[in-house]
Amino acid sequence: MKILHIVTLHTPDHAFGGPTRVALNLSKVQRAQGDDARIMALGDGFVGELPREVEGVPAHLFQARHLLPMFEVSGITSGALLLAARRRMRGADLVHVHLMRDLVTLPAALLALALRRPLVVQTHGMVDPTEKRVAQLTDLLGVRKVLRGADAVLHLTEMERLDVNAVAAPVPLTRTVRLVNGVRPQKRKPARDPGQPPTVLFLARIQERKRPEDFVAAMPAVLAKYPDARFVLAGPDTGALPGTLELAARLGVLESLDHVGPLGHQEVLAAGRRADVYVLPSIEEPLGVSVLEAMSVGTPVVITRTCGLGPDVAEAGAGRVIDSRVGEDEANAQKVAQAILELLEPKANAEAGDAAWQLVNEHFTIKAVAQTLRRTYEDVVRRKAAPR
Template sequence: MRILHIVTLHTPDHAFGGPTRVALNLSKAQRAAGDDARVMALADGFPDGALPGHVEGVPVRLFRARHLLPVFEVSGITSATLLRTARRMMRGADLVHVHLMRDLVTLPAALIALATGTPLVVQTHGMVDPTENKAARITDLLGVRTVLRRADAVLHLTEAERLAVDAVAAPVPLTRTVRLVNGVRPQERKPGRAPGRPPTVLFLARIQERKRPEDFVAAMPHVLARRPDARFVLAGPDTGALPGALALARKLGVSASLDHVGPLDHEAVLAAGRNADVYVLPSIEEPLGVSVLEAMSVGTPVVITRTCGLAPDVADAGAGRVIDSRVGEDAANARAVAEAVLELLEPEAAEKAGRAAWELVHGRFTIEAVTAALRPTYEGVVRRRGAASSHRFNAPACHVT
């Protein structure tokens, strides 16, 4: 099967995070299974003339981002060349998988797929939900509702996301929704912490307000009071919250125990997980975080909040600790993070939760299992639409600038 994934943005520091990671992970697994899967996206932050034609072994078509509406940040970037090329490549695709958000890339691409009669699967990654934002509501009226209502399948991570997407599409109920979780590559389980090595606590995600990095930093004094040798690592691209987090560390007098390492590539992400004893993501809302799965894939127990889509799985498996976290209750949030971290730094709890985390990912969240679960949806879409199996991509897997 010839599959074209369309996602908004790819950058050298992986700042866009989840949707691009999911598109790459799915494409790698699909190609390993014999499909011709590739990814199309905007590119930003690359040197002139240096757009890659492959990312992690996946053929990509990248186009330089034009910042048409800077006030809307990622939602305001586009490329007319990308959209023209997408229309051409859709003629040779059996199916287009659009990682949809309210933007000027994936939304028009999905509308082009509808206009050209190309079988269309959309995946919203928790990015399309009811809102009072005027610009978003106009975008819904102009195209998002049409895409959701007419797509051949709409993928959701959780039941909460399904209800949210259905509310955006209202009053027309969506009948072609399919749950698809995120998946990661299975990894070898790491050994336990070597004697004499200080315990390490990791935050690895986009450093933005919604993910609550300040709760991570605010927990440090409580942990250091009992584990003064502990190290804390703050990793990931800054999307607005880094200055506040570092300022809080200085205010609390814990900067010497905090390492800010910036954005990491995929292999470095896995290495950071192996070097950590506990992974912390105190996000207020997190549909089904790939970074959480990657930490657990190497056997690192996690601390996440009840509003994370993985919370029931982590709690049931004993793969870490699930805590409450509420906006405006900073002191309580910090203490909850600290208590959970301290529990998981105890040798017996660390061994038990680390093994449970590794087994949870290997049993339910490998990218191979996710790809296999997605296959019947793809085949059903193509079958219903009567797409010819002899289609071909019309363009080579090289970049266009």
């Protein structure tokens, strides 16, 4: 099967995060199974020519044009990409659009509808009801039409299914399919050595929504018990790094904080292996790939109840799931610190690490996700080919 994944953006530091990572992971498995899967996206931040493949996946990248800089990622586009998309879509058996309210994936999805190509859209928690006027206008001009016209709409959680239905209202969506994120199984790392200084990891885009300040604010309480502990702040900065480092300086913990910047995929897994606890205190996180990658090597996690993985982590005992609220910074930091301290205890760390590793291998492998997606693709193509 010839599959064209369309995602908004690919950069050298993987600043766009989840949707591009999901598209790449799916494409790699699909290609290994004999499909011709490839990605189409904007490229930005590269020196010289844009790459023609990413991690072994053929990539059709076009230089990003910052048409509306005030809207950041949502305001970039490329006329050349949209022209090429028409040709690529005609040669594809199925178009898989990783949809958001932007000037790349939305017009591409509308084009697929106009060409009557089999269309699967995946929203990654990025399309939900909103009070923002520009987003409401975007919904009116195109998002609703795409959701209603797609041959399948993929959602990560039940909350996301309700959200996309609310955006598509009053027309109910009848072709929704739950598709979780998945990662490749990894070898379980050795149990934590209680004689070594612990390492605590934050690995995600450094932006306000991910709450890196809560991670830093938890450091004094942990350092009071483990003065040699290292805290690693990894990921591309998308606006919150200066404030996060300033907070660390004010709290006097800057010397215990290692800011390592963005990491490649193999570096991400290596960082997870070195860490004793992974922390992502994000207020809203549909189903974080970085959380899954940490658990895939046997690292227990600290996440919030508004993370889509919260129920799974809590039920499996794969870490700690905490309450976190905007505007309650001190209370949030205390909860993060307490969760970290609990998971640094050797017995708790070993039990949660085992549970995390088993959770990923039983429910969140990329192979299982790809099998579910394959059934969805085949159903879509069959329905599309049926006489009307």
